[in-house]
Structure formats: structure tokens, C-alpha cells
Amino acid sequence: MLTAELTISNAAGISSIIALWMFVISSVFSRARIVISRLALATLTLSFLCVSAAIIVRAVDAARFPIANLYESLLLFAWGILASYLVLNYVYKLPELGWLAALTVSSVFLCASWLPASQHEISPLMPALVSNWRTIHVPPLIVSYALLLIAGLVAIVHLWTSQHRKTALSCILVVAISLLSFGLGTLKNVPLSWVQVLFWGGTAVSLALIGIAVHAETSIVAPAHPASELYDQISQRCITVAFPLLTFGIITGALWANHAWGAYWSWDPKESMSLVTWLSYATYLHLRAQKDYRDDVMSVVAVIGLIVTLLTYLGFNFLGFGGLHSYGQIT
Amino acid sequence: MGLHGSQPNTLANLGWDIMSALASLKLTCVLLVALALLTLAGAWIPQASETDQTTLLLKFGTEGYALLSMLGLTDVFHSAVFLTITAALLVNLIACTSVRMVPRLTARINQCDFLDELAIKQLPVSQVIKVLSSTAELQSHMLSTMTQRGFKCKNSGNSFIFEKGRLGLLAAPMTHIGLLVLLLGVCTTALGGYRGNVFLTPGQSIAFPPDNSTKPRVGKMPAWSLHLDSTYKETYTSGEPKQWYSTLTLLDKSTKKLAHDTIWVNHPMNFHGVEFYQSDWSVRSVRLTLAGESQNIPVKDMGGESMGVLPLLPDVLLIVALHNPQDPARLYLKQQDSTMPRKFATLASGQTFQLGKLKITYEGATVVTGIQYKYDPGLPIIYTSFLFLMLGAMFVATPHLMLYANITASTANSSSLTLGHLSGKFRGLLNKEINRLETELTRSTEVTRC
Structure with a gap:
């Protein structure tokens, strides 16, 4: 059964990579663009079906909902990204953003496949995780992380298409530094202190660059790119849908903690980080409520939210945070 | 006379100015960011409550530790800065709710703010559509189109308000009420609650709750005793722990049995609001x-x-x-x-x-089981606040769309439709609705966009 699940999840990963290449090819061959991008979308849908099947097979094999370690949560994360993109594509008709979804999801599959073999095995649950609350608390959070990731990435695309190129490049730099830090954090021969210096230092420098770029590009009036405003709208819609899911996840986490440990809030690092994420997006929504908000600033806030989300979800395990949620760490 | 007459008015104005300044959305954003940064510091730096001084010294060195201690970053969540920012956010939340939210919500619910052509043109987003049809025809087309799009319509003469997603209006008030109720719950817990840990070996009894708290509290403590009948660990075939179990009996002063249950992680025992959790086992x-x-x-x-x-x-x-x-x-x-x-x-x-x-x-072997006990009178209030917060967050996903419209007759056979909105939050969606309306009107009439 485990072999079947691995085969299906590998098929999901491979089809997402094929979809990525097809989206890239569709942008090169303008004549066959529509046909190729439709094929790419079909391949991405196949990837979604495969990852759904992999989750179901693993659930049957483990006789529980498969959310107990990083590998299982990454499978659900990939499912969330694919489901979100397919829904967004259905509503907004966005084949031009297919490459972004395919790139993101194939990176998630690669990350999952690089995890140690112990992560791929079905391991018994530790006592604190033996609860139905696990099924209620974790999936909404993972799906909200997927939506927030898409929101942040689409915000970068919005910056790029609205001619805020310097700001977009600075945002790409901050995302790249975060991902590089998390990647280095998985390597045993790289000291954790170096990884932390890279993450915090790199993020601080990138944020300063973003600030300078936003200031320098204040006067830019975006030329009429047909989809630019739509990207801003999509980023916002993703956040407004993810925010209730995030809130639900945090609240059910508090209810579970009270049920298991007798305290609904312990200022555990993961709890604190989820609060930081919630506060970041609360700031986004408050900024958005102001009548004179600027699209580019909103996109930058969405990207900062993306960094915070990644830090809460992945960085927590790779940058040496401790606490009650450390079962997500790679051992 | 003048002095006596103007003093209260000036004071009232000053009070209003202060409230308006405190209700600033920009201030909210600054405080939210500050709170997020401090919480981030608290998540990254091991806190005094969860680690010992030696670990912090090893991680940050003597000078680093001294600096962090001086800045209050080794106990962020109890530091003066954190509490001050939280208090400031609370004041901002109250001011924002009373000064901005309540009047706006009342106006929106009453829908008394119909706008004329000139007023709509002064909105952040406005558009004029010239139509070669009479005002009656235009009104009919517009109403049928907007109703099909799910909008509710109200009008006063030639001024219209189209609205949908009214639940979205409740997002911010619900969330704000949730946060205030949460604070009330936390205060109730702090005043009347108690918690602690006891360690028991099988057959051992302990006076419960142990009277070792110096914290002042409201209400009487029960005088019970807690007896551990038995305890054991269940393991997987791999040898890893699967669950820890403890069978407890709660007795009153006269050793009358009050409660008896086996607890494990995720399965506490509850007696009259006091809960007993399996927290440790060794x-x-x-x-x-x-x-x-x-x-x-x-x-x-x-x-x-x-x-x-x-x-x-x-x-x-x-x-x-x-x-x-x-x-x-x-x-x-x-x-x-x-x-x-x-x-x-x-x-x-x-x-x-x-x-x-x-x-x-x-x-x-002698085993010892760790039992955490807790009495939390604020819990029902806190759970109510969770409900409010959840509802508030759900309504965030429901966009409240409101369009103002005004029809004026240009000539006998032509009219102009002025449309506008003031939403920053859902600007894209509203612009889309305006474009859709224009497209629909194009189909049925001749349109010139201004």
C-alpha cells in the first residue's frame, strides 16, 4: 500500500513538472498557445487527482487522517495549492498564471521527496496527536497557508505587471532568501546559527530594499496591462478566503490545546507565529479598508505576509524553534 | 458667561479630537505591526517561562543575554512594552468601534445616504454613462440587470443604492466584539481561576488543590483530596509510547467519593468545572x-x-x-x-x-504520573469570544458591495447614468460590476461612456 501511495504521489509530482514545462512552452509558441495551455491545465488537474488519491491511499493505509509529520502536511499543502489554483482558474480564467501554480506545487513535491525516508514511512502517533481535533485543526491551516502562498506570489506578479519592477525584484529576493535559509536548515553540516543569520539578516536587507524600491516607484502610473488589476483582486480574494480558515485553525488549535493540555494558549513558538501571521493579515485588511491605499503597497504587504506564513509553516521546523509543536521537525 | 458657555464645548471638542486620533486606522496598523514584531521576537527567542537561564546564556552568550534581558526580550509576553502595546491596541479598538464603526454601520443599515449626481462624481471612483433612452427605460434596464446580479435596490427619486453582501458589514464589528469579549474572559480567568500540577504515585493521595499559590483570587477554593488508584503506559509494538493512563478518585473532606475516572492525554476528567489532565508520566x-x-x-x-x-x-x-x-x-x-x-x-x-x-x-519500579488541574471560570466567555471572532473572520470573505447611482435626463430621448462607489477594499469587484452594467446597457441601448 505504501508503494502504491508513493507511486501515486510521484505521478502527481511528475505531472506537475510536465504541466510547468507545458505552460512555459505555451508562452513561446503563440499560435498553439491556447491548445498547449489547455493540455497543461489538464495535466495539472491530473496532478491534483493524483495527490488526492495519494492522500486517500495513505489515510487508508495508516487508518487515520494523514497529518502527522512534515511529509504528510506537504502532501496536503500541495493539494491545497492545486485546489486553490483550479478554483481560481475556474472563476477568473487564469491560464497565464498556471506556470506559477505548477512551479510552486512541483517545488513542494520536490521538497517532500527530499525528506528523509523516516518521513515517508507511516509512523505511530504520539499521545498528544491521538485526537479527532487533529483532523479539525490542521487541514484548514494548511489550506489557508496554500491560499496565502498563492496570494503572495500573485502579488509579486501584480507588482511586475504594474511596472513596479524594482519592488517586484526585491520581493523575489526576500522570498528566495527565505527559501534558501529553509533549504540550508535541512542540512546537518550547516550550523543553525549561520542559517538564522542568513534568514534574519537577508530578510532585513531585502525589506530595506523593498522600502527603497517602493519609495522610488511611488510616482509610477501603471500602463494598462489587461490583467494587472485582476491580479491585485485575486491576491486580495485569496487573503480574504484564507483569513477565516487561518482564524478557524488557530481557534480550533486553542480548543484542542485546552482539551489536551489544559491551556488554550501557552505562547508556544508555533502558536506565537500563528498569531504573528494573523496580525500580519489583519494589518493587510485594515490597510485595505483605507480609501487611499496603494496597490503596490498592498502587494508588498501580501509578500511580507507570505514570508511570515512560510516562517510559521516551514521555517519553524528548519530554523530551530522549539516548543510543543516540534513533532513537525525533521529528525 | 462666554467662558462658562464655551468651556464644556471646548472640552467636548477636545475629547472628540482625542477619540478621533485614537480611532485612526493608521495607528491600528502601526500597533498591529509592533505587536506582530514583538510576538515574532517572543517566538524566536526562547522565553524564560519555557527554558532556563543556562540555555539562554549558551545560545546568546553573556553579553547577548544581558542585552536581551535589558530589552525585556527574554520574557516578551510579560514585558511592559508588550502589555503597553496590547493596551494601546485595546484603546484604539474601542475608539475605532465607537467613533468610526458604529456611525458608519448605522448609516449603512438605515441607508439614508442617497447621493445626487454631483456627490457621486466626487466619490473616489465614479463613471458617467450616457444612454440614448428615456430615464424610465434606463431605470428599468438598470434595475433588472442589477437584480439579476444579486443586488438589492433602494431608491429615492432618481437616486439609487445597489447593495449586496450585507453580512460583510458585520466582519469588523464581530471581530472587535470578539476581541473585547476575549479580554473579558481572560480577566475573569485571572481573577477567579486557578491551575497547577501535582505528581502522584499509585496509591498516593494529596490534598487538593495544594495551597501554594500566592496570587490573590476571587472565590473559595474547594477542600478535596485526589487519589491515584493506578497508572500505566500503553506502547506501540515499536516501543514508542501510545498513551498514558491514570485512574483518579476525587474525595471530599469526609472521604466521600465525588468523582472517579480514568484520564489520558486528550481525555480529561471534569468535576464541577475543575478539570484534571494527564500531563506527565515517568x-x-x-x-x-x-x-x-x-x-x-x-x-x-x-x-x-x-x-x-x-x-x-x-x-x-x-x-x-x-x-x-x-x-x-x-x-x-x-x-x-x-x-x-x-x-x-x-x-x-x-x-x-x-x-x-x-x-x-x-x-x-515506581512510576509517577503528572496531573494538571485547572479551574477556569472565564472559559465560557472565552469560547463565546471565539464564536464572535470566527463569525467576524467568516464575514471578511463576504464582500459588501455598494454602488451609488443617479439618473438624469439629458434630452427627451437621452439620459445619463452616474455611478460611483467609495470602497477601497472591494474596488476591483465594484469596478467589474460597473463594467458589467455598462455592457448590459450597451446590449439594450446606445451608450456613450464618459
Whole structure:
């Protein structure tokens, strides 16, 4: 059964990579663009079906909902990204953003496949995780992380298409530094202190660059790119849908903690980080409520939210945070 | 007279100015960011409540630790800065709710703010559509289109308000109420609640709750006693712990049984609002009889094994190891000059081994279970706040769309439709609705966009 699940999840990963290449090819061959991008979308849908099947097979094999370690949560994360993109594509008709979804999801599959073999095995649950609350608390959070990731990435695309190129490049730099830090954090021969210096230092420098770029590009009036405003709208819609899911996840986490440990809030690092994420997006929504908000600033806030989300979800395990949620760490 | 007459008015104006300044959305954003940054620091830097000073010194060095302590970053969530920002956010939240939200919500619910053509043109987003049809025809087309799009329409003469997603209006008030109720719940917990941990061995009773709290509180503490009947660990076939169980009996002063239940992680016992949680479980010691003398050897968990050491001779150590308390104990001897201990016996409880002239009997292991108790009178209030917060967050996903429209007759056969909105939050969606309306009107009439 485990072999079947691995085969299906590998098929999901491979089809997402094929979809990525097809989206890239569709942008090169303008004549066959529509046909190729439709094929790419079909391949991405196949990837979604495969990852759904992999989750179901693993659930049957483990006789529980498969959310107990990083590998299982990454499978659900990939499912969330694919489901979100397919829904967004259905509503907004966005084949031009297919490459972004395919790139993101194939990176998630690669990350999952690089995890140690112990992560791929079905391991018994530790006592604190033996609860139905696990099924209620974790999936909404993972799906909200997927939506927030898409929101942040689409915000970068919005910056790029609205001619805020310097700001977009600075945002790409901050995302790249975060991902590089998390990647280095998985390597045993790289000291954790170096990884932390890279993450915090790199993020601080990138944020300063973003600030300078936003200031320098204040006067830019975006030329009429047909989809630019739509990207801003999509980023916002993703956040407004993810925010209730995030809130639900945090609240059910508090209810579970009270049920298991007798305290609904312990200022555990993961709890604190989820609060930081919630506060970041609360700031986004408050900024958005102001009548004179600027699209580019909103996109930058969405990207900062993306960094915070990644830090809460992945960085927590790779940058040496401790606490009650450390079962997500790679051992 | 003038002075007496103007003083209260000036004071009222000053009060209003202060409230308006405190209700600033920009201030909210600044405070939210500050709180997020401090929480981030608290998540990254191990906090004094969860670690010891040595760990912090090892991680940050003497100077780094001194600097962090000076800045209050080793106990962020109890620091003056954190509490001040939280309090400021609370004041901002109250001011924002009363000064901005309530009047706006009332106006929106009453829908008394119909706008004329000129007023709509002054909105942040406005558009004029010229139509070659009479005002009556235009009104009819517009109403049917907007109704099909799910909008509710109200009008006063030629001024219209189209609205949908009214639940979205409740997002911010619900969330704000949720946060205020949460604060009330936390205060109730702080005033009337208590919590703590007790450690019990099987057969042991303890006066409950132990009177060791110096914190002032409201309400009487019960006078009960807690008895541990039995406790055990369940393991997977791989040897990893699956669950810890403790059977507890709660007794009153006259030893009358009040409650009796077996608890485990995720399954607490509740009696009159006091809850008992399985919070810890370990083997505390192993009992051996050596040459007729009883010995209690403390053990420590080392890689899933409980291990204890007893010096037998100046250069010989007796090591006892066991995986589970009910398992046989493995006995080893280790000489000072040897690197590896040598196993010499495996004894089940009650079994004896003759080591030369020394008779060793394994009497069994003593386990200790950690029980956390808690009385939280604020919990129902906190759960109510969670409901409000959840509803508030759900309504965030429901966009409240409101369009203002005004129809004016240009000539006998042409009219102009002025449309506008003031939403920053859902600007894209509203612009889309305006474009859709324009497209629909194009189909049925001749349109000129301005």
C-alpha cells in the first residue's frame, strides 16, 4: 500500500513538472498557445487527482487522517495549492498564471521527496496527536497557508505587471532568501546559527530594499496591462478566503490545546507565529479598508505576509524553534 | 458667561479630537505591526517561562543575554512594552468601534445616504454613462440587470443604492466584539481561576488543590483530596509510547467519593468545572533489595529507557535499566576502567539473583504520573469570544458591495447614468460590476461612456 501511495504521489509530482514545462512552452509558441495551455491545465488537474488519491491511499493505509509529520502536511499543502489554483482558474480564467501554480506545487513535491525516508514511512502517533481535533485543526491551516502562498506570489506578479519592477525584484529576493535559509536548515553540516543569520539578516536587507524600491516607484502610473488589476483582486480574494480558515485553525488549535493540555494558549513558538501571521493579515485588511491605499503597497504587504506564513509553516521546523509543536521537525 | 458657555464645548471638542486620533486606522496598523514584531521576537527567542537561564546564556552568550534581558526580550509576553502595546491596541479598538464603526454601520443599515449626481462624481471612483433612452427605460434596464446580479435596490427619486453582501458589514464589528469579549474572559480567568500540577504515585493521595499559590483570587477554593488508584503506559509494538493512563478518585473532606475516572492525554476528567489532565508520566525509581537492605534507585529517561546507577564498590557501578515499568529489569556492572557495562541478570519483579555473596532482588519500579488541574471560570466567555471572532473572520470573505447611482435626463430621448462607489477594499469587484452594467446597457441601448 505504501508503494502504491508513493507511486501515486510521484505521478502527481511528475505531472506537475510536465504541466510547468507545458505552460512555459505555451508562452513561446503563440499560435498553439491556447491548445498547449489547455493540455497543461489538464495535466495539472491530473496532478491534483493524483495527490488526492495519494492522500486517500495513505489515510487508508495508516487508518487515520494523514497529518502527522512534515511529509504528510506537504502532501496536503500541495493539494491545497492545486485546489486553490483550479478554483481560481475556474472563476477568473487564469491560464497565464498556471506556470506559477505548477512551479510552486512541483517545488513542494520536490521538497517532500527530499525528506528523509523516516518521513515517508507511516509512523505511530504520539499521545498528544491521538485526537479527532487533529483532523479539525490542521487541514484548514494548511489550506489557508496554500491560499496565502498563492496570494503572495500573485502579488509579486501584480507588482511586475504594474511596472513596479524594482519592488517586484526585491520581493523575489526576500522570498528566495527565505527559501534558501529553509533549504540550508535541512542540512546537518550547516550550523543553525549561520542559517538564522542568513534568514534574519537577508530578510532585513531585502525589506530595506523593498522600502527603497517602493519609495522610488511611488510616482509610477501603471500602463494598462489587461490583467494587472485582476491580479491585485485575486491576491486580495485569496487573503480574504484564507483569513477565516487561518482564524478557524488557530481557534480550533486553542480548543484542542485546552482539551489536551489544559491551556488554550501557552505562547508556544508555533502558536506565537500563528498569531504573528494573523496580525500580519489583519494589518493587510485594515490597510485595505483605507480609501487611499496603494496597490503596490498592498502587494508588498501580501509578500511580507507570505514570508511570515512560510516562517510559521516551514521555517519553524528548519530554523530551530522549539516548543510543543516540534513533532513537525525533521529528525 | 462666554467662558462658562464655551468651556464644556471646548472640552467636548477636545475629547472628540482625542477619540478621533485614537480611532485612526493608521495607528491600528502601526500597533498591529509592533505587536506582530514583538510576538515574532517572543517566538524566536526562547522565553524564560519555557527554558532556563543556562540555555539562554549558551545560545546568546553573556553579553547577548544581558542585552536581551535589558530589552525585556527574554520574557516578551510579560514585558511592559508588550502589555503597553496590547493596551494601546485595546484603546484604539474601542475608539475605532465607537467613533468610526458604529456611525458608519448605522448609516449603512438605515441607508439614508442617497447621493445626487454631483456627490457621486466626487466619490473616489465614479463613471458617467450616457444612454440614448428615456430615464424610465434606463431605470428599468438598470434595475433588472442589477437584480439579476444579486443586488438589492433602494431608491429615492432618481437616486439609487445597489447593495449586496450585507453580512460583510458585520466582519469588523464581530471581530472587535470578539476581541473585547476575549479580554473579558481572560480577566475573569485571572481573577477567579486557578491551575497547577501535582505528581502522584499509585496509591498516593494529596490534598487538593495544594495551597501554594500566592496570587490573590476571587472565590473559595474547594477542600478535596485526589487519589491515584493506578497508572500505566500503553506502547506501540515499536516501543514508542501510545498513551498514558491514570485512574483518579476525587474525595471530599469526609472521604466521600465525588468523582472517579480514568484520564489520558486528550481525555480529561471534569468535576464541577475543575478539570484534571494527564500531563506527565515517568518511571521515578527502581526498588532493589541488596543483601536484605531495601534500596530505592532514582532513574532517568535516556533514549526511551529508564536507567539508574548505584555505586556498589568504590570502582564498581550497578546499572539498572528497563523499558517499561512492568518489564523485567536488566542489571549491569560497570568497572571504572572499562568502557562498556556488562549485563549479568534480567529480573522480573520479585525475582532474585545471587551475585557472588550479594543477593539482589528486584522489587519493581515506581512510576509517577503528572496531573494538571485547572479551574477556569472565564472559559465560557472565552469560547463565546471565539464564536464572535470566527463569525467576524467568516464575514471578511463576504464582500459588501455598494454602488451609488443617479439618473438624469439629458434630452427627451437621452439620459445619463452616474455611478460611483467609495470602497477601497472591494474596488476591483465594484469596478467589474460597473463594467458589467455598462455592457448590459450597451446590449439594450446606445451608450456613450464618459
